[in-house]
Amino acid sequence: MSKPTLSKKQRRDQVRRQQADVSDTAQRGLLIAHYGSRAEVEDTQKQRFLCQLRQNLGNLVCGDQLHFQPLAANTGLVVERLPRRNVLLRPDAQGKTKPIAANIDQVIVVLAPQPTINPVLLDSYLVLAESLGIDALIVLNKIDLLSAAERVDCQRFLATYQDLGYAIHTVSVKQQLNLAALTQALAQRVQVVVGQSGVGKSSLINALIPDHDIRVGPLTKTSNKGRHTTTTARYYHGPYGDLIDSPGIRELKLGQMNMQHIAQGFREFQSVVDQCRFRDCKHTQDRDCAIVAALQAGTISAQRYDSFRKICEKL
Ligand code: GDP
Ligand code: ZN
Secondary structure, eight states: OOOOOOOHHHHHHHHHHHHHTOOTTOEEEEEEEEETTEEEEEETTOOEEEEEEOTTOOOOOBTOEEEEEEETTTEEEEEEEOOOSOEEEEEOTTSOEEEEEESOOEEEEEEOSSSOOOHHHHHHHHHHHHHHTOEEEEEEOOGGGOOHHHHHHHHHHHHHHHHTTOEEEEOBTTTTBSHHHHHHTTTTOEEEEEOOTTSSHHHHHHHHSTTTTOOOOHHHHTOSTTOOOTTSOEEEEOSSOEEEEOHHHHTOOOOOOOHHHHHHHSGGGTTTGGGSSSTTOOSSSOTTOHHHHHHHHTSSOHHHHHHHHHHHHTO
């Protein structure tokens, strides 16, 4: 009897399964939340399974794509993590980095007139997004608090970012101003929301994911280990787009980076930085520094250059 012929893709999958010792009944899944030795996994039909984890899978995080073996009563065993497009890292107390979310499409940076806009923090979030190779969307919330003059100031500040190609949304979550345009920008994408405390991240997330407060699904309620804690990151399917959220993600800090990486994280520096005379140029007093020349020529803004210096000084 002749063997059925497999397509190239089927053959590739078969080899990968054999190599990873994944049985043919394993299914593709998405990691929704991770609790110690277990994970809540969603299959492609959006059914949830509370899974044990095979050993040596490494760190699994929200947004990870994986293969799991479904077992009785909506339980299962995660057998393999699939390659990640990107991973969000968080520095821990020892300065080591820990992954917290994977396969993100977009970082939403929330600002507000109160607390006052911190340009260095904004730029460090943009560096983070740039280093992950993903889009950043800037949301100025609480526009209901702005006087006409303050509005002009904010617009001037944000124009720099608009010119750099960042999408800007000026909204009021409280008064539901301009939210429709923002929600349209989330469709078919996985996002994280970041920003300093008090800018309105929780308010925005509750508007984007209306059932966000009903965090604990039926699966996790039945298991002690699976109980949701406020520090656990979780993947949400919202009516407008998907979101991975945790307190740690919301107030994420830029991890360890060197000056070169930071310069690459400033979009407008990318094509300039290679033209500095010295490879180890500090972009300050150095002779023939292309960044300083661009600053003097006005193609790099003083505000962005100032942020760059401040982020580098913290290294
Ligand atoms: P978070 O710390 O970034 O999560 O911010 P919260 O969502 O907790 O909001 C901080 C405060 O700002 C709360 O008192 C909110 O009611 C308020 N707030 C949120 N959005 C708006 C807005 O659009 N306008 C005004 N005036 N206040 C807002
Ligand atoms: Zn330089």
